[in-house]
Amino acid sequence: MNYLRRAAARAQAKAMLTVLHREHPGAVQRLCAGALDELRQWPGLEVRDVPDDRSGNGCSVSGAYFAGSPAVIGVAGSASLARREFTGLHELGHHLQQTMVELMDVLLAEPDNGTALEDAACDAFAADILLPDSLVDHHIAHAGPTADAAVALWRASNASRMATCVKASERLPAPGHILLLDRDGTLAFGTSHGLPPLTRGSDQSQVPVLRTALSGPGHATGRGRLLYRDGAVEGEELYLHTAEMDGYVLAVAVTDLAPWKAFAPSARYDGPVPTEYTCTHCGEDFTSYARACTRCESASCPDCGRCGCDRKVSERQCTSCFVVHPAAMFDGASSRCRDCD
Known part of the structure; x- marks a missing residue:
């Protein structure tokens, strides 16, 4: 498969939670109540505020993990508290996967040594702590998430916008993305299923449907192609649905089975x-x-x-006109067709 299997990330996240329960009993509840405060109490682990330009390291969040003694979790200081909490949990996921052999073995079995799986599992792990499935089930129907439903889930919880995006992406009915856009169209956070991920910080403001949402009240629907490599490359055509999210725009994008439409055949092939x-x-x-x-x-x-x-009939080339004719166009063993005789 070209892109990360969603089931693999979910399975790894569940294994991470099992390790967390075993190694740190009761920590899940404390992390949900205040992740950074809880992590600051852990021996062998240090939480630091880091500038935005030193965060990321290929992660989907504004944070970083540095192995060592002590190991360091870096969290961008400019982010909101909810976003910092999600980032801290995401980086804790890196810490668990890079220090627990049973989790490391899963990564090493991957074709890329687990690079893609590790980061996706960190997102799923953080979202599992902040957003229980019972709450998600209440807001996102079986058909999958609309942008409005994802925003309603966020408002009903204490979770960050990023955690909400991850949970919504787990319910996508088809290949697609959940995107969190700044009001200038910059991708603040994105999570993908079955499609190549978009780069955090990429400019999506030139996508017509998103441009309409960004310039208005935040709501728009339609079809469009998201942008890779700073607009130099377009992805395949997707169904898009957006909603305002208190200063941001949340967008749901899928190849087909769009839950906000009564009929949404695949948009993957135009002809x-x-x-x-x-x-x-x-x-x-x-x-x-x-x-x-x-x-x-x-x-x-x-x-x-x-x-x-x-061919049901044999053919022969005439030595006079050099045209290939059926054998019936020749008399006996003659090398000249009847037209030339």
């Missing part, structure tokens, strides 16, 4: 897709949009005009 063939008669490689033959499953070659089926 016919060409197929590549190699002609079994003349050996030429070609690409065709034409319907394939039902017998040989090949389109007709543009060079020789044949599909992959064997």
